[in-house]
Amino acid sequence: MKRGRLPLTALRSFEVAARHSSFTQAAAELFISQAAISRQVRDLEALIGCPLFERRHRAVVLTAAGQELRVTLTASFDSIGDCLDRLRSTDEQPPLIISCEPSFASCWLMPNLADFQRRYPGIDLDIDTDRRFYEFRGRDPAIAIRHSETQSRWPRVESRPLCTTRLTPVLSPALLRDGEALQRPEELLTYPLVHEERRDVWGQWFAAAGITAPAAAQRGLVYAEGGLTLQAALRGQGVVLSDDRLASDALARGELIRPFALSIPFGAYWLVARRFVTLPPSGESFLAWIEGHFR
Structure with a gap:
């Protein structure tokens, strides 16, 4: 034709x-x-x-x-x-739009962005915390950071791993009765358990600890994302299963503690783009920076 x-x-x-x-x-x-x-x-x-x-x-x-x-x-x-x-004219570099899981954005990305801005002062970032799937066209973000328990590929885009996720219990030290450290994992069952998105993940942790969790382990508050569960833990609402990377600042300050070292695998975070080779220089800089933090 x-x-x-x-x-x-x-x-x-x-x-x-x-x-x-x-x-x-x-x-x-x-x-x-x-x-x-x-x-x-x-x-x-x-x-x-x-x-x-x-x-x-x-x-x-x-x-x-x-x-x-x-x-x-x-x-x-x-x-x-x-x-x-x-x-298109490059006299004024447009902001780099990053779509990010809300919990990762609030608990890891935001606390570390000062380092990115210090290294790349000429790059402006727009952080979008919408979880929708993107085709990365038009006004869509250039890069997305997505978490999945099982998925590693998405249609018509490219993806590469950023880091694996492991969940471990964290809680406010003020929640401990009499201020005494917990000795056995089953003692957690005497505390309120806080859940992210669904109530079955605590059962997986208790199973890894060799404990058959009672039905009570599936009760308690459920929040839509991990940033909210960490806020709940900081406010003494209960014990939370969290990726220690996201809780690292609160753990370092002593605002949260890990009563047990046992952790369970819980998928991974992925970097997603339409095509990595066509990212603008600002996108390449962002990828180099964030991947450098997780090597």
Whole structure:
């Protein structure tokens, strides 16, 4: 097909719908109606002469032809975007946007950012604590820091490990009865247990300690993320399972203590970007800095 006849608007709509496997999400990304997405995709299918999606109940699935076209278009649009970014005036360096897990942002990144600013005073950072998955296009962050218990890869992006996570009990020394150190792991069952996101992780720690935890171990406060559980521990609300990296400042100041050295594995933090080789110099500097802290 001659370049002058390429249906660029329809191709863009199809590519976004194909990435999301959703006409609704494509419409939201492009700020047009779902009906417009559907019409443009149908016009493109009529032009090509074959279906690009299988329409199912409340879902669309790419056909073989659709998958082939999506791969080509995504790579092409990404290449165009990268070229425009390189050609754009560099008189004023835009802020580097980092998307970060909320607990990691508040408990590790924020306390250490003074070091980054001292080393790279010319780089401005915007820290985004939204947990949504990003395609790293347009106004999306350049780099994301994500935690997962099991996942190490995400669709259409690159990832590399930052650090593993291990959980260990921490609590305020003011919570200890009579100020005496705990002697046996089962003594923790006499204290309030604070949970992050769900109530089954304490059972894993007790199992590693050789203890069958009673149902009471699944009771207590549940917070949505680790930064809040650490605040709960600091305020004496109970004992928290925390990554000692995130609790390191409070442990060093004596505001929290680790009653037992036993820890359990709990996934890892990952650095995620669309393509690491296309990051701007500011992004490369950030990666070198943060990876240097975890070597």
